[in-house]
Every structure is written in C-alpha cells, then in structure tokens.
Amino acid sequence: MNMQHLPRSLSFAACTAALLALASARAAAQDARPIAFTNARLLTMAGEPIEGGTLVVRNGKIEAIGKDAVVPAGARVIDCTDMTIMPGLVSAVSSAGLTQPPSRRTQPTQQRGRRSMPMPMPGGGGGAQDKAATRVVDGIYAKQPVFGDLLRAGVTTLALTPPGSAFPGLGAILNPDGKSLDELTEQAEGFVQIGMSIDAQTKKLLKGNFDAAAKVLEARKKPPEPKPEEKKPEEAKPEAKKEEPKPEEKKGETPPQPQPTPTPDPKPEPKPEPKQDPKPAQPQQPAAQRRPEPPKNPNIEVLADLLEGKRRAMLEISSAAEMLHWQQVFETTPKFQRTLVVQSYNTQQGTIDEVLEQAKSFECAVLLPPTLSTTPRSRMLTHPAKALHDAGIEIGFLLGSNDATVKQTFFRLMELVRTGLPSDVALRGVTLVPAKALGVQERTGSLEVGKDADLLVFHGDPLTPSSELHAVWRRGQKVPEKP
C-alpha cells in the first residue's frame, strides 16, 4: 500500500504532480471535446458485432455508435484498426477487499511444502447469519490496491458480496477507481445477499425471516390508519428511494463528491469488520425507529422491501443439493427480483445442471463460474453453462475477486466457447447479464447510445488466445497504466 520506498519529499512531489495531472485529465474529460474510436470492431452486446465501426464518446457517455456514425468536428480520433471494443466487465459477485488476496500469494513463499490450503467452507464460511440490513460497504477499507488492479484488468463495475449463508447483509456496487470510501461506493445498498446452505439454522432463518417479511409487507399494504404506523413506511422509503433512481443519482453524485474529505482514514473500520459491523449498524437503525412504539427489525424490513420490489437480491445456491433443500424450505419461492449465483461447482453435492427444471423455475439469470465441471469422482467433463443456456436460462459468469482471476476469465471463456457455448453468450455473460443482475444495465453492460463509455479495447478478438487487453476506459476516461 505504501508508494514504494521513495523519500518523503519525492513522494510528496510525485503526489502533487499526480494530482495536477489528474485534475487536468478531469478537466480535459469535462471539456466537451468528444472522443471517436474509428475503424474498430464493436462488440456491442446489444446486437450483431459492427465491423469497422465508429464509437463516439462525449462527457463520459456514448454519443453515437455504428458503422457510419459521424465523427464530430474537433473530436479526438483514436484509430482502432485491428482492434475490438467491448463493454467493460461487470463483476456481480466478489469479495475484493473483504478478504486479503495477497495471503494466498504470500502463503507459498512463506512456508513451502506442507501448507494448509484454505478449504472453502460451504455457504461462504460465514455460517448462517441474520443481518440482512448490515451494509457490507461499511466494513471495507477503501485504499486497497485490489480495486485498481481489477479496474486495470477490465472490471469497470464491481459488486461487493457479503460472505455467509442465510442473510449476511446488503451487498454494494463499487466504482473500482474510487480513492476514498465515498468515491468507491456507487450504491451502498445495491442488493440483498441471500445464501443457501445445507444446515438447519440457515433453513430456519430463511423460512422465518421471509415469513416475517411477508407479514410486514401485508401490514404496509394496509391503509395506514394508526398514525404511528404511518411514520414507519416513510422512514423505510428513503432508503429504498435511494436505489430506484440509482443511475441518475449516482451520476449527479460523483462530481459533487469532493465532499468526501470528511471521510477520514477509514482505518478504524478495517479487518474485524465482518464481525463488528452488525452491531454498529443494527443499533443505529432501531435507535432511529424506536420512537414509535413497536420496534422494527431492520433485517425484516429489508426483506419486506425486497418482496415489495424495492430491492433486488443475489441468491446464492451453489449446488443441486442446496437447490432441493431450498425448495424444501419454500414450496413456492417468494417473488422478488433476483439472480441465482453458483459460487463454484460442487460435484459432491451435484452441479446446478442436475436440477435444470428447478433452476428454471426461479425465472432469473444464473451466474456461474466460467469453467467446465466434471461428473463426481471422475474426469468426465460436463458443461453446466451450456446445459443451462440450452435450457433457455440466461447465464452470466463470475470473475473472481482479484485481477488474476479476471485475466484468466477470458481463457476460461474460450474453453467454454470451444466446447459449445456461443461466443456472444459468453461475452454477454461478463457484461450485460451481470449488469442486469446488479440493476445497472441502464448505465453500462453494453455499447449503446446514452450509456457510460466503459470500454475495453483489445488487440484482436477478446476470445482468441493471442488477443491482448490494450486499454480500459471508464466513463470516457482512459484508465492509466499501473504507476
């Protein structure tokens, strides 16, 4: 995290220089000089690829796209012959910044030979949790290099997933180029994380809390006769409102965010976060709401919002066995906006393609690891992604939580394509589908007029082994190389 080992004065000078450069870059972006990428192969994700097309970006937005889009006068022209442009990657599931990826890298060097590999615990390792209202972003340290690494690897929109089963909290949507917590946070309450796991406690929590939330929702729908009750819905709404106009608000917010200076070093919050969070976060809300007589359970309120359609959920069901247990908990799964997440293929509990019908009944997209799987205890390969796609389920892919996994993703997608998955499905699976999962598809996820100019510029086709990520553009600005 330290800037190398420069002498202080030097680093100070470097900082000021960098700041100046940044300021001028921002000024340059905000001046209305458009940028035109010409002669590019454009993978729009919204239709057929455009060969030799032009993409015009103004004020961080895509202004025009097409084979014969006009290059505006005074535009900065970037010739992209032999290059392919696709939308920036959207990582809808990640624990970047929550866990320390360096630990994995340092482990082998620290102790060679017998090292204990961290065994992934079923259900995310957090165990059954009942803190749906806890925001995962409150427990994160913003100045971690992993975010910048991810951005340079092509991830222009990043989700932060709270770990654990049942209700581990509210996931966030991040701007991976944010330098402070406020800059980093695009939506603090991006989605409700729900995790299935085969244990009695998780099942009990799922059932109990959804039932309670249904009751709260019923109470909300009733005409508000008693006045104390009227107050609560209002209190609940502001939170929800924040989310509905997400895209616009966020855009409005980002510029006037120089304020974040008050957010001092977030050091008090760093690692013990997962455990400490729930307590600080929970008492706050009830304290505000305790004035009316019956105290509300913020965890249930969040679920009620979900059932009401004000929030969306990431529903982690990683194996066929978990799917069947889920269906044992809910004969009919409650209706809410959701995306299924399969964290990894677990052949010991059956892969998701063994329960296609059940997966289909969720009527939502499924995010999968970008790999093939095997039949249990064998090397016979299976292709769950293709099986799901063939069954008519929209599929997306997980990009992992650090730049190394993101870089691997394209090679993995190549294998999936080589084994029968259509390439457009593979690429949509890392852009538009996860963008929909996070509810940011109005802003990013494809190359369409009006959307943010989140672009990846490749030499050659991204799904060929020889291609190379040439540049990442985020909201119309080129992401600088690693300093």
Place this chain on the structure above:
Amino acid sequence: MRMPSIVSFALLATVLLADLPAQRGRRGQRPPQQPEQAAPAPEAKKEESKKPKAYLAVVGADVYLGTGQRMTGATVLVADDKIESVGQNLELPEGTTVIDAKGKIVSPGFICVLGNGMGAPRSAPFADGVNPFDPEIKQGLAAGITAFMAGSPGGGSSPSGSNAVIKLAYGDVKGMVLEENTVVAMNVPLSLADREKLEQAVKQAREYIEAVDNFPKTKAADPNAKEPPMPRGGETMVAILRGEKKLWINLSGGGFNPFGGRRTGAASDLPAIREALEISKLLGQGVVLQKPTSAWLAPDEIAATGSMVVISPRDRLPADPKDPDRTGSNIASTALLAAAGVPVAVTCPGGMFGGTGVGTGGILGQDLNTPHVDAAFAVRGGLDNRKALRTLTLDAARILGVDARIGSLEAGKDADILILDGDPLHYATFVETAIVNGKVVYEKAKEPLFRHISR
C-alpha cells in the same frame, strides 16, 4: 387396479406351489403370507381420484420377496413410490413403464443396520443435512444398499441415541429420511447402581403406560382427573415399552479402539449376552443384541426372549486354547441363530479403519460396501441361502423398527427394488438397476462405476 379373481387365484396357487421349498426352509417362523392379496385397495383408490399414478413394472424376473419366498417369472408393479402388487401375469395398467427383467433376479433393496456417509449427515438434524447428490449414494446403490441407519445407535448405561434410517433416494431430499430415532442403545455390563436405575425407569414407565391406558376410565369416574404425568426423562423407556423404538444392547462395551484391537480379555461374551437377556426379560420384550460373538453358544436362550441379533459373520475372535469348545467366534453363528428362530441382521466387521458400519469412506470403503458378501459368509457358515437374504432385507428392517415400510416386496411397502444379474449373495453379482421410492436411481450401464465390467 383390480385383478380378475381367476388371475389372483392362479397367482395364489402358483405362490403356494412354487414356494414349497421356501416354506420348508421357513418352518417354525412366521406364517406364510400372500403378499399379492393384501392390496391396499381403499387408500389407493382415494389417491387415484386425486391424480393419476405413475406405474412402473419390473417384468419377468425371479423375484425374491425378502420374506424368504421366491416367485419365478413374476412381475413387481409399482405405483408412484409404493409397491402395488407382486405376482405372475399381472394385468398392467395403461401407461405403465415396463422394465424387462427376464433372466434377472429381483430382490428388495439391501438394508444396512449400521452405516455412514452415503449422503447422510454425521449427526442430527438429519432431514436438514442430507445431501441427495452425494456420489457415495451411487456407490452404495451399486452395492445394493437402498437404506441404512446413520448416526449413532447410542450407548451408555441407559438407552440413548440419535440416528435415522436413511434411504438412498438420489436427488430427493424428502425421500432420504425414512424415520428418525427408531433405535436407542445401551451398553452392558451395567454396574449394580445402573442396573437399579434401569429397573426403576422400567417400573416408572410401566406405571405411566398403565395409568395412560386407564385414563379414560379414570376420567369417566372423576372428571377432574389429570392426565398422568410422564416420568422425568422417561420418554425413551416408554417408547421402548410401547414398541415404538427398538432397544439395542451393545455387547462390546461401546467405546472406540483406535488400534482396532479385538475385545481383549475374555474370549467369550456369554456373560454379557446373558445380562442383555436379563434386560430383555425385565422389559418383557425382545431386544437387539449388537455383535454377540458368543451367540452361537446360546441361540435358544436368545430365541426364548424374542430378541434379535446384529452380527458380522466375518468377525473373528480367537478361542481360548484352554477352552476351545466354549469360546471364540464361530462362522456357523448366524446359521445356528437362524435355526433357533432368531432374526439376524448382517453387518460388516469392525476394523482398524473401517469402523463398524457399512460406508464408503475411509481406506476400506470400497471393500466394506458389499453387504451381500458379508451375508454370503453366513451362508458359508451353514445358513440357508434364501434366509441369508433376509439378513439384509426384512430382518434388518425389523431390527431397525421400520419393517412396516421396507424390507420386502409386498403390496403397500416402499418400492425399493434391485434388479440383479445373478444370485443376490453371489460375490460376482452386480446390481443392474436400483429403484428407490419407485424411481430408478442407479443403472449400471449408465454410471461410470462398473459399466466397464460385463459378464
């Protein structure tokens, strides 16, 4: 579904004729049954009106019923998850899925009284922890296992235990737990104090049961009478006396010897067997003796109490050289017990790594999941081949207290059926198809386990 009476009469006749040898073998045991007559007519019709049943028929095989009987060229008709009927020339309802099993052997699924793994969690709550896609399930099915008891039968100085009878219903969470806590177990020998406590508990439980039985009368006489209170901590004993739970008695003194040693010291556990039989007499009902090595010395004593036995025919205990006729194990143990009329269930030997149950984990997993080979050892010891099948089917189900549901191919029971390519207890026999709860859950030709081996 109703058969023409002529057909059913013919059926009955064939069963009676065809099974003469079987009946000879079963002399002195339960009266012969005509399973195909006991059609569950009323219930079946009710369900029928609700929703059409899915029928599955296994046609043309030699059918071992699990009761000791065998029917040649018979059909097993399954409706949804239950057996509808078994017999020759059955009339199949429209839309029946037919599995041709001519030249094959059909048997009830094997039941292992002690087991682990195979999709079952290690401890309660079982229903919330089963993994219906565990690849071990397929391994178990390949060995013919369709049900086993997971968890601990229990132990200690008073009856206890937390266990469940798990079915290998691949891909079906609900179908996997047949029943929880049908078995409790305790250890012998007991100290005098524990013995005293046990007697006390039995007495209290008896008084309670009597009071409950008389309660309607008492209530009639005195409307203010209160329901008799359950003796504190007495639920288990009451359940045992009511026949709701089977009491197992561990003769090895429980405990786990990590070095896999035999019971050291005595080369005979006859005193422990007798103590267990004393408990049986105290209860006034049979118990289950778990692994009585010296049972071959007292089969009639065991039979007289109505007790049952769990045994491993492969277990060996060297005899005391000073008294070789009255000590050590005996391969004829199972045969002698069966001849005395004691129901026996076979399990595998306790070993250094394998534990005492059938499972697929551990170093010996592949070896231990072959219960039919264990039963074959009993055959080698003189047990009738067909009776030996009972040690894996109906008698095993009785010992687990679930014989109303599984253990034999009879109308109304769960459709847990094996189609085998040879005699059930032959070492070279493979399971070709396994059906659990009426669903085909294993096909040798489709699973990577044994499909490369053909005979």
